[in-house]
Amino acid sequence: DIQMTQSPSSLSASVGDRVTITCRASQSISSYLNWYQQKPGKAPKLLIYAASSLQSGVPSRFSGSGSGTDFTLTISGLQREDFATYYCQQSYSTPRTFGQGTKVEIK
């Protein structure tokens, strides 16, 4: 199984900050990497697919980059509604696997 490791596990940031979350795969997954946002008590929401493609309806302040084993989710200009937990997920092979999550909290 492919292991996905996110860093950091949590971070504190202020409204307007630029935030970067990284995700590393245990083997090369090309660009088969997705990012999700989850708010407490809610289902996850797809933000980014294929490493860098923005899902329809997602604000352009979210962006993704990377390929191979190292990936990044960037939020440019953090908004109050962005405080949530973010997960990466690989779709290169089955079983699909998720990172452990990164919680973005208000500073």
Added chain:
Amino acid sequence: QVQLVASGGGLIRPGGSLRVSCAVSGFTFSDYYMSWIRQAPGKGLEWISYISNTGNTTYYADSVKGRFTFSRDNAKNSLHLQMNSLRAEDTAVYYCAREINYYGGGSYEAFDIWGQGTMVTVSS
């Protein structure tokens, strides 16, 4: 609109069985692979199973293989997860999710639509 509605969760004793379901609407259900993904309280996301669009192919995570069975009824736009020999570690919110394919230099899959989840608690 596009909607997945999960149901059937509850409190069950260790070793017991439970069936959770997911009602689908708003899209051509028979065109899509579907998955179950669970989340233990305070923990991350764990994918546990998928089923092909026809229902002919299923795949299970090792953690549930041999105990859980995923099925679908394309005529009724519904999914079912039969869970047997339940353990305390199966306690989680169970989400059904649609897997979509994005084509562009490859076929990229992602879970684009999720149900609201149904809570399964395994405890004596």
